[in-house]
Amino acid sequence: MSVFGFVALGYEGELVRVEVDVRPGIPGMEIVGLPSGAVREARERIRIAWKNTGFKFPQERTLVNLSPADLPKTGAGFDLPMALALLEATGQVPTVPSYLALGELALDGSLRRVAGILPALAKASELGIKRALLPSACQEEAEALSGIEFISAPNLSELVENLKSQCWRTTRGMGVLERRRLDVDAQLGNWRTRPGLNEVLAVAAAGGHSVLLYGPPGGGKTVAARNLRVLTPPLEPDEAWEVARLKSLRGEENHYYPEVPFREPHHAANLAGLVGGGRSWEPGEASLAHRGILFLDEAPQFAPSFLQTLREPLEDGWLRLARAGRQVSYPARFQLVMTANACPCGQAGRTKGVCLCGAQTIRRYWDRLGGALIDRVDIRIFLNAEAESAPLDLQEMKKTLVRLENALERRRSRKSQEKNAWRDWREVLDSTPLLTSQKNLWKETLHREDWSSRGGVSLIRMARTLADLDDRDQIRDEDLLRAISFRKPAGEQYWQN
Numbered sequence: 001m002s003v004f005g006f007v008a009l010g011y012e013g014e015l016v017r018v019e020v021d022v023r024p025g026i027p028g029m030e031i032v033g034l035p036s037g038a039v040r041e042a043r044e045r046i047r048i049a050w051k052n053t054g055f056k057f058p059q060e061r062t063l064v065n066l067s068p069a070d071l072p073k074t075g076a077g078f079d080l081p082m083a084l085a086l087l088e089a090t091g092q093v094p095t096v097p098s099y100l101a102l103g104e105l106a107l108d109g110s111l112r113r114v115a116g117i118l119p120a121l122a123k124a125s126e127l128g129i130k131r132a133l134l135p136s137a138c139q140e141e142a143e144a145l146s147g148i149e150f151i152s153a154p155n156l157s158e159l160v161e162n163l164k165s166q167c168w169r170t171t172r173g174m175g176v177l178e179r180r181r182l183d184v185d186a187q188l189g190n191w192r193t194r195p196g197l198n199e200v201l202a203v204a205a206a207g208g209h210s211v212l213l214y215g216p217p218g219g220g221k222t223v224a225a226r227n228l229r230v231l232t233p234p235l236e237p238d239e240a241w242e243v244a245r246l247k248s249l250r251g252e253e254n255h256y257y258p259e260v261p262f263r264e265p266h267h268a269a270n271l272a273g274l275v276g277g278g279r280s281w282e283p284g285e286a287s288l289a290h291r292g293i294l295f296l297d298e299a300p301q302f303a304p305s306f307l308q309t310l311r312e313p314l315e316d317g318w319l320r321l322a323r324a325g326r327q328v329s330y331p332a333r334f335q336l337v338m339t340a341n342a343c344p345c346g347q348a349g350r351t352k353g354v355c356l357c358g359a360q361t362i363r364r365y366w367d368r369l370g371g372a373l374i375d376r377v378d379i380r381i382f383l384n385a386e387a388e389s390a391p392l393d394l395q396e397m398k399k400t401l402v403r404l405e406n407a408l409e410r411r412r413s414r415k416s417q418e419k420n421a422w423r424d425w426r427e428v429l430d431s432t433p434l435l436t437s438q439k440n441l442w443k444e445t446l447h448r449e450d451w452s453s454r455g456g457v458s459l460i461r462m463a464r465t466l467a468d469l470d471d472r473d474q475i476r477d478e479d480l481l482r483a484i485s486f487r488k489p490a491g492e493q494y495w496q497n
């Protein structure tokens, strides 16, 4: 027999074999194999839970070994596998071939839900272990996978009864289901927007391009950023699976049909909450925004150390964390959406109104974001508080939705299913090369604006998205020109001072 627990190490994780040795000696229970405080405390929880449920605790020397020994074990999820391994070693439950067990034991013997059920079951299944014992509260989550034989119960006594009578059931394998687009009429019906703004947001939504909305307060930056979520196409099944898995690791309620993630952390949140880590190595907001939107309202208020951490995932879609000599990674392929006032007092960029901040102060303010981060932002939109706004034209919006469908269909028909913002730009150009005149326009622009090669790549990707929205194979001059205007907004570019 073998009982396995699970320890998450970033997005992946490992199975942990729970071995029990009971031999004559002074009564006591020792746990070895790098248990964390929470795992060591399991000893007390198991002892009392057993007493309260009528099982006999061994009156001998008991050793619990968690193998592999060099892997730190964290969390209360080891309560159940340790309790079951002990019951088996003392002959109180029948021996079952290899199975996975996860769950926290309360003092009255009831079983609580723990984080990480989906990755644990996926890993076990990958290694050929297709049996699991779980708290009832985890059953719904387990049903996402198919072909897992499981026994679940709300408490330890019932779980053991079900195990004795071999009440195995098999998961249905609901998978993760595709969600429909949010109801645009209901969500955007009251939106007072600017001419052309939702068209730019549609480009951002279709290609997953990162966005900076800036300008004086009252220009509708925050509302525009939140509305981007409504335009964003629903997750594809593979993406939904990744999102469900991350939510499982964080212990958030899981569903078979996750919505497009939209994470809006507060600037005062701690770094572990934002990027991940902490005691049990949970994913942070940046990873939970994977395949969705990471929205930083008033971005310069966030700690520069956090903002600079985002550069790496914006490059390759992964967040790497180093703690205690180990490195763990989480996927973090998010669309960064930021808002910022033009200056600390908020008056800069107003037609009427006087900003008293001074050039130095404005510079320091924008330095918090940093040129390197802004360089990774494809679309910069200046919103002037005094410019006219009008209710969203729902007829226009319907046309925009058709264009978004075009882009989605084109994406689905490609070999690489990534959004344009994440595509290899050489692959983009291989499939539809630029004309010589377009190449010249592109090169001249980079030279004139002193844009980095990253800026050049961003132009190609945005131009591709514009062509996709129109359902065209060929990138046209106008696509390139519009891409340039997205990167170089009409308002002053304060970060270049």
Ligand SMILES: [Zn+2]
Residues within 6 Å of the ligand: 343, 344, 345, 346, 347, 348, 355, 356, 357, 358
């Ligand atoms: Zn000011």
